[in-house]
Amino acid sequence: MKEDLSPAVVPPGSPMIPPAIEQLIAAIGRLNPLQTRFVMDSISLLNVDELDFLERYVLFYEKEGVTINQLADCYQVIVRDAMREQVYFAKHGRYRMSSFAEACAKVYHNPGYMFAYMHGLILTQFLWPNHVRMARWFLEKLPRGRAGAYLEIGPGHGFFFMNAMRHGSFASYEGIDISQTSIALTEKLVQCGSFGKFDRYRLHQADFLAHNFDREYSAITMGEVLEHVERPELFLRRIRELASPGAFIYLSTVINAPMIDHIHLFESVASIRRLLAETRLSICDQQVLPSHGLTIEECERQRLAVNIAFVLAPV
Numbered sequence: 001m002k003e004d005l006s007p008a009v010v011p012p013g014s015p016m017i018p019p020a021i022e023q024l025i026a027a028i029g030r031l032n033p034l035q036t037r038f039v040m041d042s043i044s045l046l047n048v049d050e051l052d053f054l055e056r057y058v059l060f061y062e063k064e065g066v067t068i069n070q071l072a073d074c075y076q077v078i079v080r081d082a083m084r085e086q087v088y089f090a091k092h093g094r095y096r097m098s099s100f101a102e103a104c105a106k107v108y109h110n111p112g113y114m115f116a117y118m119h120g121l122i123l124t125q126f127l128w129p130n131h132v133r134m135a136r137w138f139l140e141k142l143p144r145g146r147a148g149a150y151l152e153i154g155p156g157h158g159f160f161f162m163n164a165m166r167h168g169s170f171a172s173y174e175g176i177d178i179s180q181t182s183i184a185l186t187e188k189l190v191q192c193g194s195f196g197k198f199d200r201y202r203l204h205q206a207d208f209l210a211h212n213f214d215r216e217y218s219a220i221t222m223g224e225v226l227e228h229v230e231r232p233e234l235f236l237r238r239i240r241e242l243a244s245p246g247a248f249i250y251l252s253t254v255i256n257a258p259m260i261d262h263i264h265l266f267e268s269v270a271s272i273r274r275l276l277a278e279t280r281l282s283i284c285d286q287q288v289l290p291s292h293g294l295t296i297e298e299c300e301r302q303r304l305a306v307n308i309a310f311v312l313a314p315v
Helices: 019-031 033-043 048-063 068-092 100-108 111-127 129-141 159-167 180-191 232-242 269-278 296-302
Strands: 149-153 172-177 201-205 217-223 243-255 281-290 306-314
Touching: 019 033, 019 048, 019 068, 033 111, 048 068, 048 111, 068 111, 100 111, 111 129, 111 180, 129 159, 129 217, 129 243, 129 281, 129 306, 149 159, 149 232, 159 172, 159 180, 159 217, 172 180, 180 201, 217 232, 232 243, 232 269, 232 281, 243 269, 269 281, 269 306, 281 296, 296 306
Parallel strands: 149 172, 149 217, 172 201, 217 243
Antiparallel strands: 243 306, 281 306
């Protein structure tokens, strides 16, 4: 199925854009005028279902006491930190953080920062075109009608986890994350009632490598995790151990994409493909999205960001 990203699905200023989203755009523009046109153009790419999801998300958190201005602040945290880390990366040729312990102390176990980080990050699912494309690809590839157990490693804000429950048919769903803030936000999103009612799930605040799982899984998702760990090969081997024969495995990560908590630097598509081969995971399908207007080769040569996702199978 070919995705539709034509630039005029819902033109900015159209009555079809819900007022809550127009208010969010305005709030982001007040904080960072340079983002106004980018955000408006991004909103114009969204289809009706995506606009509806974003509106429900904003309205739910308003009821929870998180104002639209606060959500805009959270988005600005992501934009500000991404720019700062890009400057550092361009100067030093490496990510700022080098250890998971440092990332835990400054990010994952810092509730105040994690709250802003997670809310800002979920907004990028609608305001950054490559993130929109990745979310669409995930839903396109997610098996329909498959039984068994679903596992998500690092659900973060809960967007993919909850959408897997909305669109999948697995008997049970589990999510595991090192951050208590992430687990709480995922639980809140799943239980908010704005997107359906779900009860066949469990969430664990735990170290994925140390946790004692009691089953194999017919579907395993790990989105944007490998760049956050010191030894990604250990995560991939553990995934293979937990995958049942013929399991659906979805993995996404980034190349040359500095963020405050990114540790492991992938510098090319080839380096990720080698790692997958070494850990005995076979590539069934892939989506590679370079920075806007550039080729993959240009991004690798200029050390600019590339988003990449795979559908994998255990060998």
